[in-house]
Amino acid sequence: MQSERMGRDDPPVPFSSDTVIAAFKTIPDLLARDETLTARGRWLDVDCLLGPSTQPFHVAIRYGKIVDMAPAPVLMRSWRFAYRATPAALAAYWHEMPPAGWHDLLALTKRGQATLEGDLHSFMTHLQYFKDLLALPRRSSGGVS
Secondary structure (H helix, E strand, O other), X not given: OHHHHHHHHOOOOOOOHHHHHHHHHOXXXXXXXXXXXXHHOOOOEEEEEEEEOOOOEEEEEEOOEEEEEEEOOOOOOOOOEXXXXXXXXXXXXXXXXXXXXXXXXXXXXXXXXXXXXXXXXXXXXXXXXXXXXXXXXXXHHOOOO
């Protein structure tokens, strides 16, 4: 019982907040090289707030491509929805084989490691796109440590 409680919210993989932020900054370049994912988002046109809860980014997506990504806060910049996760959650999500409960964006919200807020229509209609977009650092480096 004690070990079960301790293991629930402990980060399952070692991580550094700076490393997680640096890995998140690579997502636009990784997306530019992934034609299949870009094509999947070809109908998407949204401004959103994504990233680590310690340093989220304003992300502008047009036709499946990230056309602008700026560290928040940006004065008077609006967003349709926000998905922010703890650095520990993103490090676990980017692990080559994420542990159960750390493998999915919505599972991270359920365990309290991420928040999803705002007008969720764009997020939910393009859910697989966002899951794959935010998993790009997993494929490029085999995880973050």
